[in-house]
Amino acid sequence: MRFTIRDLFLLTLIVAILTAWRLDRSRLNFLWKSAETESQKSAAELKAATAQLKEARDYIAAEGAEIQRLDIRWSTVKGKLVLRPPPYYGDSPPATKPAKNLPNTSALAPNPPKL
Numbered sequence: 001m002r003f004t005i006r007d008l009f010l011l012t013l014i015v016a017i018l019t020a021w022r023l024d025r026s027r028l029n030f031l032w033k034s035a036e037t038e039s040q041k042s043a044a045e046l047k048a049a050t051a052q053l054k055e056a057r058d059y060i061a062a063e064g065a066e067i068q069r070l071d072i073r074w075s076t077v078k079g080k081l082v083l084r085p086p087p088y089y090g091d092s093p094p095a096t097k098p099a100k101n102l103p104n105t106s107a108l109a110p111n112p113p114k115l
Helices: 005-070
Strands: 073-077 080-084
Touching: none
Parallel strands: none
Antiparallel strands: 073 080
């Protein structure tokens, strides 16, 4: 059996194409498995983030109920939360009664300021 250069070149070409195809398929298989693993990890992270979001919403709802119960007024200014006291305080703090048993003198201070 005699092989010509052309036959050897054709055989080399076929082996090179098959080797390249096999390497490409193995690379695609590796990428597919990596994508599946990443997808499963992302799904687990999404599930954990969803649980945290639900917990945060429940907490905010409870705090919101407490704010409503205390009748605290709130608003947002430039994206920041601003709390105001309940309306029964008005613009100034509630009036206090004067303390008992304090002397009511009009005496000067012990060290008056120098002018």
